[in-house]
Amino acid sequence: MKKKILLSLLLISVLMLVFGCSNTNTAKDSFDKYVKAWSKSDFKNMYSYLSLDSKKNITEKDFIEKYKNIYDGIDLSKISVTPEYPKSLKKDGNGNVSIPFKVSMNTSGGAINFEDTAYLKQEEINNSKAWTIVWSNKMIFPDLGDGEKVRVDKKLGNRGEIRSENSSYLAKNGFVAQIGIISGKFNANDSNTKNNIAQILNVTSDSIDKKLSASYVKPDMFVPIDTISKDDSAKISALSQISGIMIQDKAARVYPLKEKAAFLTGYVQPISAEELTNLKSKGYTQDDVIGKSGLEKIYENQLRAEDGAEIYIVDKNGNKKKTLAKKDPKNGTDLNITINTDIQSALYDQYKGDSGTSIAMQPKTGEVLALVSSPAYDPNDFVLGMSSDKWNSLNNDPKKPLLNRFESAFAPGSTFKPITAAVGLKTNKLDPNAAKNISGLKWQRDSSWGGYFVTRTEQYSEPSNLLNALVHSDNIYFAQAALNIGKDTFVSEAKNFGIGEKIPFEYGMTTSKLSKDNTINTDIQLADSGYGQGEMLINPLQLTSIYTSFVNGGNIINPYLNADKKSSSQSKIWKSNVFSQDISNTILNDLSQVVSNPEGTGHGAYIPNIPLAGKTGTAEIKANQNDTNGTENGWFIAVNTNNPKLLVLEMYEDVKNRGGSHYVVPKVKDIFQQFCK
Structure with missing residues (x-):
C-alpha cells in the first residue's frame, strides 16, 4: 500500500514538471x-x-489609513481594477513576475484613469511558498512618490434657490453666524464664562471643553462651538462681549419665512451614511447636503448643486506636482413656484397658536398661492443643528407642530354639501325648487335606525329647497338628498370628482376617501356622507380644487406649484365636465346667497364691493352620536365671483364652544379684503 502511494506522488511530481504547473499560475491567483x-x-x-519587505516599510495601520484617507478625500464612489495578463507570465532575472493593470476611478474631481504594472515575488511565508505584492506609493497613483501627498481643492456649487410668485425667497443661499473660540485668548479654566456661553447657546459646558481640548487645537485657532441664525441679535450681542469669542459668517441654507412655510419648503441637512450609500453613484459625496422634506426633497434633482474639485499631487516641499483630475462645480437650477409669500404669511399669522390648515388658489388657472399648516417648526433649526431639548419639545407638543395638515385628510363637514347638490342635480334625483318636508331639529328615515337621528342646528321659516338648505346649512336636507341619490350612484359620482384617486400634484397629498374602502354600506352612512360626515375624509387641497368647478362650468382645475411649467395656453383640467354649466351656475348662485343673505351661515364674510360665494362647515369629531367629549373642526371656503382670481379655504381644529365655522368666517374675509381689491 505504501509503495502505491509513493508511486502516485512520484507520478504527480513528474506531471507537474512536465506541464509546468504552478508557480506562475499562483502569481496570477494571488494578484x-x-x-x-x-x-x-x-x-x-x-x-x-x-x-515582507513592503510590510517592513509600512505598517498595516498606516497602509489602511493611507488608502482610506486618500480615497475618502477624493470621494471615491467607484473603482475598477483590470489586470492585463499576457499569454504567459514570465519571471525576470530576480525571479519576479510583472502584471500590467488598468485602474478607473470615479471621484469628486471626475474620472481618474491610469495604467501601471504590479510586481510579484515568491517568498517563504509560514513554511510554504507564496506570491506577494511588491508595494510602494506608486500603486496608489503611478506619479505618487515617497513623502508626497494627494491634495483636494473643493470648489462649491450653489444650490438652486426657491422663489415665489411675488419674487420673494422661500429658500436661499445665505449666511448664519458661526460661534467659535480662539483658545489662546480664552481662559479654559474659567467655568463661569464657559457656563455663560453654554447657557446662551443651549449647549453643555462639557461639549465646549471637549472641542477646546482636541489634539489638533492650536492657541491661535478658531474652534467652532455652535451655529446660530444671524437674526438672533440678542445672542450675538451677548456672545460678542465675551473675551475669546469670535463670530464668523458661514454659508448655509436659509428659510426667510421660517415657520410660515416650513412644510412647504421643507429643509436640507447633511447627507446621511445610508443616503450616501444609495446615492454615491449619482455623484453625492460625504460633504453634500440633501433635501429631507418638502420642496427641497421633491425637487432635489433640480436644486442640488454638484461641487467641483481639483485632485493633485504635491511634492515633499508642498509644490503642486501633477493634477490627477479636475471638475468645475455645477450650480443647481432655481425653482420658481406659484406661492404668494404675502398671502402665505397672512394666512399663517391668523392662527396665532391655533391648529389648522389653509389653501389659497387661483381658481381659473390652478396656481396654488398658499399652502399653510399650523402650528409648525422653524426649518432653519434643522439646518443649524437642533438640540435634543428642542426636538423633544416639538415631538411631544400636543398641538403636533411636526404634523403636516395640508397634506392630511379631514372630515369636511358641510363644505361637502355643494358636491352632494351637484350629484343630485346631475342625476335628476334633486329638484332645486322643490321643498322637502322637514320639521324639527332631528330626523330619521324610519324606526330601523333605532336611536340614531340626523340633526340640524336651526329651524327656518323659508321652504326647505336647495337654496335655503345651503344658506342655513341644513343637514337633514342633504341627508335626504343623499338617500334619494342612492349608495351606488353616490359612490360612482364621487369618483368623478376624483375622490378615491390621488390628486396630481407635486407635493404628495393624502388621497380623499368616502370610507376606508371607498364604499358606503348602510343608509345611515349614506345619509351622513351627504353632509360631509360618516367615514368621509377629504384632503384640503383636493376640496379646494373641487370648488374650482363652480366657477369653471363643471371642470375641476389641476392645481400646481411649479411656475416654470406654467402653460401659456389654457389651464390644465384635472376632471372635465363633472357636471354641466347650468348646474355650476345654480350652485354658485346659491353659495353667493350663503354669504350675501343676512341669514346665511357665511354672512360674516360679506364685503359689499367683493361678491363672494362660499360654504361653511363644522365637522364633528367624536366616537359616536352620544359622545359629548368630542371636538369640532371649523371650515370656510370662498371664492370671489366677479372675475374669480382667489379661492381660499381655511380649516381650524378644536373650534367647539368657539363658534364652530363662524370662528373661521371672518378670517377668510380678512384675506379677501387684503388681496382681492
Whole structure:
C-alpha cells in the first residue's frame, strides 16, 4: 500500500514538471485576490498580500489609513481594477513576475484613469511558498512618490434657490453666524464664562471643553462651538462681549419665512451614511447636503448643486506636482413656484397658536398661492443643528407642530354639501325648487335606525329647497338628498370628482376617501356622507380644487406649484365636465346667497364691493352620536365671483364652544379684503 502511494506522488511530481504547473499560475491567483480586495476597498485584506519587505516599510495601520484617507478625500464612489495578463507570465532575472493593470476611478474631481504594472515575488511565508505584492506609493497613483501627498481643492456649487410668485425667497443661499473660540485668548479654566456661553447657546459646558481640548487645537485657532441664525441679535450681542469669542459668517441654507412655510419648503441637512450609500453613484459625496422634506426633497434633482474639485499631487516641499483630475462645480437650477409669500404669511399669522390648515388658489388657472399648516417648526433649526431639548419639545407638543395638515385628510363637514347638490342635480334625483318636508331639529328615515337621528342646528321659516338648505346649512336636507341619490350612484359620482384617486400634484397629498374602502354600506352612512360626515375624509387641497368647478362650468382645475411649467395656453383640467354649466351656475348662485343673505351661515364674510360665494362647515369629531367629549373642526371656503382670481379655504381644529365655522368666517374675509381689491 505504501509503495502505491509513493508511486502516485512520484507520478504527480513528474506531471507537474512536465506541464509546468504552478508557480506562475499562483502569481496570477494571488494578484486576482489582491485586485478583488482592492475593488472592494478591503484594505486589510490587500495588506495581507504584500511582500515582507513592503510590510517592513509600512505598517498595516498606516497602509489602511493611507488608502482610506486618500480615497475618502477624493470621494471615491467607484473603482475598477483590470489586470492585463499576457499569454504567459514570465519571471525576470530576480525571479519576479510583472502584471500590467488598468485602474478607473470615479471621484469628486471626475474620472481618474491610469495604467501601471504590479510586481510579484515568491517568498517563504509560514513554511510554504507564496506570491506577494511588491508595494510602494506608486500603486496608489503611478506619479505618487515617497513623502508626497494627494491634495483636494473643493470648489462649491450653489444650490438652486426657491422663489415665489411675488419674487420673494422661500429658500436661499445665505449666511448664519458661526460661534467659535480662539483658545489662546480664552481662559479654559474659567467655568463661569464657559457656563455663560453654554447657557446662551443651549449647549453643555462639557461639549465646549471637549472641542477646546482636541489634539489638533492650536492657541491661535478658531474652534467652532455652535451655529446660530444671524437674526438672533440678542445672542450675538451677548456672545460678542465675551473675551475669546469670535463670530464668523458661514454659508448655509436659509428659510426667510421660517415657520410660515416650513412644510412647504421643507429643509436640507447633511447627507446621511445610508443616503450616501444609495446615492454615491449619482455623484453625492460625504460633504453634500440633501433635501429631507418638502420642496427641497421633491425637487432635489433640480436644486442640488454638484461641487467641483481639483485632485493633485504635491511634492515633499508642498509644490503642486501633477493634477490627477479636475471638475468645475455645477450650480443647481432655481425653482420658481406659484406661492404668494404675502398671502402665505397672512394666512399663517391668523392662527396665532391655533391648529389648522389653509389653501389659497387661483381658481381659473390652478396656481396654488398658499399652502399653510399650523402650528409648525422653524426649518432653519434643522439646518443649524437642533438640540435634543428642542426636538423633544416639538415631538411631544400636543398641538403636533411636526404634523403636516395640508397634506392630511379631514372630515369636511358641510363644505361637502355643494358636491352632494351637484350629484343630485346631475342625476335628476334633486329638484332645486322643490321643498322637502322637514320639521324639527332631528330626523330619521324610519324606526330601523333605532336611536340614531340626523340633526340640524336651526329651524327656518323659508321652504326647505336647495337654496335655503345651503344658506342655513341644513343637514337633514342633504341627508335626504343623499338617500334619494342612492349608495351606488353616490359612490360612482364621487369618483368623478376624483375622490378615491390621488390628486396630481407635486407635493404628495393624502388621497380623499368616502370610507376606508371607498364604499358606503348602510343608509345611515349614506345619509351622513351627504353632509360631509360618516367615514368621509377629504384632503384640503383636493376640496379646494373641487370648488374650482363652480366657477369653471363643471371642470375641476389641476392645481400646481411649479411656475416654470406654467402653460401659456389654457389651464390644465384635472376632471372635465363633472357636471354641466347650468348646474355650476345654480350652485354658485346659491353659495353667493350663503354669504350675501343676512341669514346665511357665511354672512360674516360679506364685503359689499367683493361678491363672494362660499360654504361653511363644522365637522364633528367624536366616537359616536352620544359622545359629548368630542371636538369640532371649523371650515370656510370662498371664492370671489366677479372675475374669480382667489379661492381660499381655511380649516381650524378644536373650534367647539368657539363658534364652530363662524370662528373661521371672518378670517377668510380678512384675506379677501387684503388681496382681492
